Amino acid sequence: ILKRENIEGLKDYYNFCNGISSSPYTKETLEQWTKADAEARQITLGSIDGNIELDEIIESKIETSEPWVLIGGPPCQAYSLVGRARNKGNSEYKAEDDNRHFLYKEYLRIIQQYSPSIFVMENVKGILSSKVNDKRVFDDILIDLTDPDSALNRVGKGFKYRICSLVSEQVFRAGDDPKSIDPNKFIIRAENHSIPQARHRVILVGIREDMSGTLGTLLINDHVTVEEAISELPQLRSKLSKGKDSAERWKKIVKDQLCSLAKITTDKSLSNELTNTAYEIIENGTTGNLRFPKKGYSSECRSYNSNLIREWFSDNRLQVWLNHETRGHMDSDLGRYGYAAVFAKINNRSPKGHKEFDIQGLKPEHKNWESGKFSDRFRVQLKEYPSTTITSHISKDGHYFIHYDARQCRSLTVREAARLQTFPDNYFFQGNRTQQFHQVGNAVPPYLAYQIAKVLSDFFNNIK
Structure with a gap:
């Protein structure tokens, strides 16, 4: 916000970082810091009050008739290998009763209601193998993301999405069989993209079907040690x-x-x-x-x-x-x-x-x-x-x-x-x-997020 609205005010932040001042802002930059503080919220998704607050923010901040991008993802505890290993040690644990498996539907609700041009959904690699009642959760997630109206049984704008990979040409569309695609092609291996860390995450990019064009992929770069x-x-x-x-x-x-x-x-x-x-x-x-x-x-x-x-x-x-x-x-x-x-x-x-x-x-x-x-x-x-x-x-x-x-x-x-x-x-x-x-x-990793944003920016620029 300082860079956009008050570039000179950056000196306040650097004075704080360098130990020259005890506060990251002065009266000259208080307005921008107040705005920044208001952007960071702790909202309980799925709760009545939480959903009301979130909807108010989206409706006040985003012009949904213009192209916009939704970024986020459901909590990973139910999908992570570590979390599942802990659950195995609990004789009373039942995956079908763990609501965390279905929190992605709170993300899906936003997609269905506000129809972003593109959404980016991130989660741990374990989401690909997580099962409920011996059925792979990822299959349901893919199907639901392509057709939010049907998934939530709601009447909406009728938009469907194609789910794209950022590291391959793989695309999953409404009506496709999840067993016909390779889930591993949605895995981004951060070390292949100049990140000095072997961080493997599933990242899905959903593109609204009325948006023509082909999504690019992340560049493969030398490993950074x-x-x-x-x-x-x-x-x-x-x-x-x-x-x-x-x-x-x-x-x-x-x-x-x-x-x-x-x-x-x-x-x-x-x-x-x-x-x-x-x-x-x-x-x-x-x-x-x-x-x-x-x-x-x-x-x-x-x-x-x-x-x-x-x-x-x-x-x-x-x-x-x-x-x-x-x-x-x-x-x-x-x-x-x-x-x-x-x-x-x-x-x-x-x-x-x-x-x-x-x-x-x-x-x-x-x-x-x-x-x-x-x-x-x-x-x-x-x-x-x-x-x-x-x-x-x-x-x-x-x-x-x-x-x-x-x-x-x-x-x-x-x-x-x-x-x-x-x-x-x-x-x-x-x-x-x-x-x-x-x-x-x-x-x-912020540099990975930057590279993903660049791919999306190029997509928007090309369709213009």
């Missing part, structure tokens, strides 16, 4: 969650643990690398900050292989790195993180479960540790590849998001996770660190 994404950020040590937190104590703990593990392991190359790492631990000993000065701290900058992505991240108006602060780790986890990162450096993969963590001092105090269910309990984000999927679980612990640089011996910061999600550096996450991680993990 974790190292390319985050190596520019200053090196940090982890905090210590117990006892006195100091650089000297941290260095001693890490050095002692890595040297101890080097003596125990029977793998000679691993032993040598653990010893070398123990004596190469970063020297500055800083743990970062919510606003971390850009000047005066070291990093190992490797430029992006895409100029566009490089420009996407950078903002010369920032004098600080935002949200680049480490979390505290237990002494025992420091050894595990360091060992895992060294193992990954040598083997180009993370150590797998109890069989490769079968060293005195590494084994966690977990009764099911050797069950095989925790093979990826300690996962290093390999520097030469895109990261694994950044999820909100990163807020709980760092075990799945270990930094590849064993000399830093830690999990990722919010800013590092945000870069893997392609948030621009000027996006300042607020709240406590748990809330910040949730905001990062629950997001769609």
Whole structure:
């Protein structure tokens, strides 16, 4: 809003980011911040009050007679593999009684009532295999999206939609048999589109049948690695969650643990690398900050292989790195993180479960540790590849998001996770660190969203 209505007012935001002022707005920009605040709503879809509020917003903000795009998607908990695994452990759970399977109909209601020119619906990959009463839910979703009037048994404008893929030429139309198409062709693999993260999501684009033209597809680009994404950020040590937190104590703990593990392991190359790492631990000993000065701290900058992505991240108006602060780790986890990162450096993969963590001092105090269910309990984000999927679980612990640089011996910061999600550096996450991680993990990668928007924009421009 500031960029559209009050470009000069951006200085207020940057003064806040750089720590010059305590508020992101002044009286000169209060109007725009009030508008922005009003745009973010917490509405319970499906409730009477929630639907009334949502309808009022759409009717006041959108000229539905003009081309417009609806973006969103139903909650994913009922479809996600993790959520379904939890449900299997509940003997009383019945999929047909779980209303979350059918919340997509709240999205469908908006389509039926307001007839957007295009809609974009996003969800987890598990939606393709989720079943209710042994029937694939995705089949019903496809059929319903093509003909909202029939799906909801309502009289409307009679519009139908064709459902298109953003990564293939596959199209599903009203009357088609869902078994005639390949659901996997609706999966977008973010790492193929300059996102430094292996995030796989189902994204459907519905185009109203009266809109002629062919939807383009996302460009396939070279993979962007974790190292390319985050190596520019200053090196940090982890905090210590117990006892006195100091650089000297941290260095001693890490050095002692890595040297101890080097003596125990029977793998000679691993032993040598653990010893070398123990004596190469970063020297500055800083743990970062919510606003971390850009000047005066070291990093190992490797430029992006895409100029566009490089420009996407950078903002010369920032004098600080935002949200680049480490979390505290237990002494025992420091050894595990360091060992895992060294193992990954040598083997180009993370150590797998109890069989490769079968060293005195590494084994966690977990009764099911050797069950095989925790093979990826300690996962290093390999520097030469895109990261694994950044999820909100990163807020709980760092075990799945270990930094590849064993000399830093830690999990990722919010800013590092945000870069893997392609948030621009000027996006300042607020709240406590748990809330910040949730905001990062629950997001769609902004650069992927930008690319999708570009495809839709080109479609509109072509039909004009």
